[in-house]
Amino acid sequence: MNSSNTTVTELSGSGDLVYGCDYNPEQWDPAVWPEDIRLMKEAGVNLAAINIFGWAELEPADGVLTFDRLDEVLALLHANGISVNLGTGTSSPPPWLTAQHPEILPQMADGTRRWPGGRQAWCPSSPVFREHALRLVEQMAQRYGSHPAVTVWHVSNELGCHNALCYCDISAAAFRTWLQRRYTTVEELNRAWGTSFWSQRYSDWAQILPPRATISALNPTQELDFQRFSSDALLDYYQAEAAVIRDHSSIPITTNFMVAAHIRNQDYWSWAPEMDVIANDHYLDHRLDAPLVELAFAADTTRGLAQGKPWLLMEHSTGAVNWQPRNIAKGPGEMVRNSLGHLARGADGLCFFQWRASLQGSEKFHSAMLPHAGTDSQTWRDVVGLGASLRKLRELAGTTVHAEVALVFSWEAWWAHDQESHPSGDVSYLSQVHAAYTALWEAGLTVDVVAPGAPLSRYKLVVVPNLYLIRDEHAAVIRDFVDDGGSAFVTFFSGIVDENERVRPGGYPGAFRDLLGIRTEEFFPLDPAHPLTLDNGSPASLWSEALRLTSAEAILSYATGNHVGTPAVTRNHFGAGEAWYAATVLDSGVLKDLLLRAAVTAGVVLPEVQSGLESVTRRGNGHEYVFLINHTTEDRKHRVSGLELLTDEAVSGVVVVPAGAVRVVRTTPEISDTHGLAQGRKDAGHDSH
Template structure:
C-alpha cells in the first residue's frame, strides 16, 4: 500500500494506530543515554503512545559528509518499540550541521536588506540552494533506508515548520531560481511586463537576466513583483518538501509523510497548495498568551487546519503544556487550561495531540519553554495534568476517525493577504487578520462551527460564506461567489474586498467591479478615518472606526447608513438579492460585538440558528455514521448546562441533563437524532 496524497492510506490515518495518539517531541540526544529508560517509563505512566524524534539531529546522524552514525537512534527505536510507543521520525533538515555551511557558505540565507545570516540557530539554509537540496535528499534517503520498514515507525515528519524563522531568501541562487520561476509562469517578457505594470516608473524589462529579487530599494518596490516573489518563496519551500518526500516514498511507500504547518500564524506559505502535497495534515499551534480570548484564536487555527485537511482527521504536532519562551510575556497556563486547549483541538478534528516537548531542555534557546516533564519534575502540577490528559485521551478511541461538519465558511487566501500587506495602502490601520479574527469571533460566540475555504473552492455545502478580507479577488473567484449566491447561498463581504486582481492591479471597472452585480453596488471612493475617529450608524445604533466607503447603490437595499463622518448619509450596511440568495456588504469596521447586527440578518437569510448558551461555552460536534459526539469546553467561571444529554466518555457519567463545570471539558456520546 502506498500513500499518494492528502488522507491516503489505511482509513486515511496512521498505519497500525487505533487510538488517539498522544505524546510530543523527544530529544534524547540532550540527555545521558542511561536516562532514556527512565524517560520511557514516564511516557508509559503518562499514556504516551507516539513521540517525534530526530528533528534536530543532523549533526549526530551525519557528523561528517557521507559518514552516518545510526547506533544511538537504533537503540532508541528499540527502546520505544519495546514500550509500545510509536515513532514520528523527523528529517533533520531544518538545522544543517556546521560542516555543511563551512563547505557551502553560498547556501546561507540573505535577507531583503542584504544581510547574510550566520550559523547557530535553525532554518538558516536558502531553499533555492542546490547544495542544500542535495544534502537534504541524501539524509532523508539514508533515514528511509535505515528505518522505513521498522514496525515502530508510524509517520514521517519532514523538516520542521517550513517558513520559520525565515522564508524569503535574496541570495544570488534565489535570484536565479526566481527568474526560472517567472519564465515558467509568464513564458515571455511581454507577458511579465504587462502583469507587473512595468510602464509605471519606467521599469520595463527586455532581458530575463535584468530581473532581480525585490530587495530593499530607494522607495516602494513594484508590488506585483513583491507578490510574485512571495508566491515563488512558498513554491521554493514546497519544492524542498517534495524533494524529501519523494526520496522517502521511493524507499518507504507504506508510511504516511507529513510536515508541521503553522496554520494561522506563519503567513509565508500558501498552505492550500501544501495540503495537497502531504499524506496527513499536521499543525503546530501556540497561544498568544497575553490575549484574554486566546482560546478563540486556538479554535480558529484548529478549524483552519481541519479545512486544509479537507475535513479529514489531522495531527496536532506541537502545542505547549504551559508558557513558551519567545513571546514578549510568556504567561503560564492556568490549572485546567492544558486540557481545555488539547481537547479543543481534538474536538475540531485532531486525532493526535502532541506537545513540544517531552522533557524541558536544560540548555539552549528554549530552556524556558514548558514541557510534558517540566524542570520541576513529576511532583509538579503540569506533570499531573499531563498524566490526566493522557488518561482522558485513552478513553476516546471510539471517536477516532469521526469528522466535523460546518454550515458556515470564512474565505481565507494567502495570496490576497500577501498583497494587502504590502506598502502604500489607503490606511495603515487596515489589517486582513484583524477582520478575519473579528468575524470568526462573532461566529464562535454564536456557537457556529466554521470551515475556512479558498475563494475559488466549491462553496455549495455552506449556508453562509463570509469574506472578511478578500482584497485580491480573481475573476474566477468572483464568478464562484456569484454562482454561490445565485444558487441560494448567503454571502457577507467586508470593506476593502475585490479591489485588485491576481497581479495587484485595480480591477478594470474600479473597486469591487467583479462583485458589482452580486453586491448591487459600487465603491466610488475610499474614505478612511483618522486615528481614533469613529462613525455612528443608523438605525442600527452601532459605531464603526478605521474605514468608510463612498458607496453608490446599484440595486442593493440600505440596512444601515452613516449618520456622520466623511460618508454621512451614505450606505454603511447593504443587502442585495441575486437569484435565490443574498449578499451583504459592510462598509466600515465593526468589532465582534457590533457585527451581531450584520450577522443576525445574514443568519436569517441563511436559515442558521445561533446557539443560545453562555457566550464562553464552546460547543463542537464530531460524527461517525452511527454516532455523534459533543465536545463542550467551558471557558467561563460558572457551570454551564449542556444542550443535550449523553454519556461523558471522559468520566463515564451519563444523563439526560448534564453540566460542564467552570473551566471543564466534556466529551459526550449523544443520541445522533437529538436536536441542537
C-alpha cells in the same frame, strides 16, 4: 500517497487517538532514556517524534555517519509499544556544512547575510544545501524505510519558520526560472507586473531580481510573485525529500504546518495535497487580543486544509512558550481545554513540544510534558489525566466536524492586502479575518475555513472578509452560490484586484460589485482615534466609503462625518439568495448581530449556548459527539442527552459543565445529509427587514 488514504490514528500503531511528543534523546545521557520511556507509558504516549534536529548527531563531519544512538532509541521505543514519527533531521544544517559552504546561508532583502548559531540557516533554493540534505535523507530512508517502529516520516521541521524568504543571487536565479514557467515571455511578465509604471519594463530575464530593499515603494506584483515563488520553493524542497523517502519506504510522509497568527509565508492551500496526513503546530499567542479564538480559527483552518478529514496536532504546549514578549504559563485546566479544543475541531491526535524540558539552549524555558519540576507537579498530573481522557474518547477516531457556515481565507490575498501604498496602513488582513471569525465564534457557530474557489454548495452562509485579491473564477463561485440560494457576507476592501494585482475598473468592490448591488467611487480611511457614528449609535472605525446603491438596500448608514446618510452596511437580493456588505469596521457586537441576522435568513440552525461555553460537534459512527468547553469561572449548563464520555455518566436533558472543565456527550440524533443541508438553504426564506 496523499491525505485521502492515510488516517491519523494509524500513526499510533494501534488505531487509537494519537497522544504524542517531541522527544530529543540526544540532549540527554542514555541512562535517562529508560526512565523517559517508563514515564511516556504512564502518561499514555503512543507516538514520539525523534531526530527532528538530529543532523549534527548523525553526521558529525562531512560524510561521517553514525546511527548507533538513533538505532538504540528506535529499538527502545518499539520494544515498549511507542510508535515513531521519524524526522529526517534536515531542518538545521550542522556547523561543518555552513563553514564549508557559507553560500548556503540566507540573505535578507537589504543584502545582509544571516549567520549560523540559531536554526534553519539555509537558503531554500541552494543546490548545495539540497545535495547534502538529500544525501542524509537517502541514508535515513534506506536504513529505516521499513522499520517496524516508524509509522510516519517527518520531513524537516516547520519549513519556512525563519528562512522562508531568501534574496541571494541563487534565489534570484531560481526566481527567474519560476517566472519563466509562469509567464513564458518577458512581454507577458511586463504586462502582468504593470512595468510601464516608473520605467520598470524589462527586456531580458537576467534583469529581474527579487524585491530587494529599494529607496522607494516596490512593484506590488513583483512582491506578490516573490511570495508565491518562495512558498513554492519550500514546497519543492519538501517534495524532493519526500521523493527520496518514497524510493525506499511506503510509510506515510508529512511535515508540520504553522497555521498561526504570526506565520504567513506558506500558501498551505497549495501544500496540503502533497501531504499524506495534515499536521499543524499551534501555540497560544498572548500577543493577540483573543488568543483562545485564534486557537479555534487555526484548528478550523487546519481542518479545511485536511478537506474536513481528521488531522494531527503535531505540536502545542503544556504551558508557556519561550518566544513571546511575555511567556505566560497556562492556568488550572487551561492545557486540557486547549488540547480538547483542537480535538473538538477535528484533530485525531494531540502532540506536545516537548517531552522533557531542556536544561540548555534557547528553548530551556519552553514548557514540556515532563517539566523541570518533574512528576511532582500539576503539569505532569494534567499530562497523565489528558492521556486517560483520550483513551476514554477513542471512539471519536475518524469522526468529523460539520458546519453550515464557511469563511473564505487566502494566503495570497493576505500577502497582497498588507503591502505598502494602500489606502490605509491601519487595516491588516488577518485582523479583519479574525474579527469576522470572532463574531461567529461568539455566536456559537461552527465554521469551515475554505480556500477561494472551494465548493460551497454544502453551506448556507459564506463569510468573505477583506478578500482584496481574488481571481475571476473564484469570485464566480461565490456569485453562483448566492444565485443558487445561499447567503454571502462580504466586508470592505474585497474584490479589488485580480491575481496580478490589477485593479478592476468601473468602481469598487470590483469582482463583487454586481453581486452586492453597490458601487463605491472612493475610499475614505479613518483616523483610529476618530471613528464615525452609525445611525444605530454604534461606532464605525478605520474605514469608510463613498458608496451608492444600485440594487441593494441600506441596513445601516453614517450619522456623522462627510458622508452622512451614506450606506455603511447593505443587503442585496441576488438570484435566489442574498449578499451583505459591510463598508467599515463595525463594533464587534454589531458585527455579531448582523452575522447572526444573515445566518438566520440563510436558514442556519443557531445553537443555544451560554456565554463562555464553547460548543462544537463531531459526527460519525451513527452518533453526534458534543464537546462543551467551559472557559469561565462558573458552572455552565447545556441542553443535551446521552452519555458523557469523560465521566461515564448518563445525561438526560441537561449537562452541567463545571467551571474550567470540558464535557463530551455522545448523542444519537437524526443526522441530515449534505443534500438536506443544501436544500434547507434553498428553502430558507428571507426576513422582511
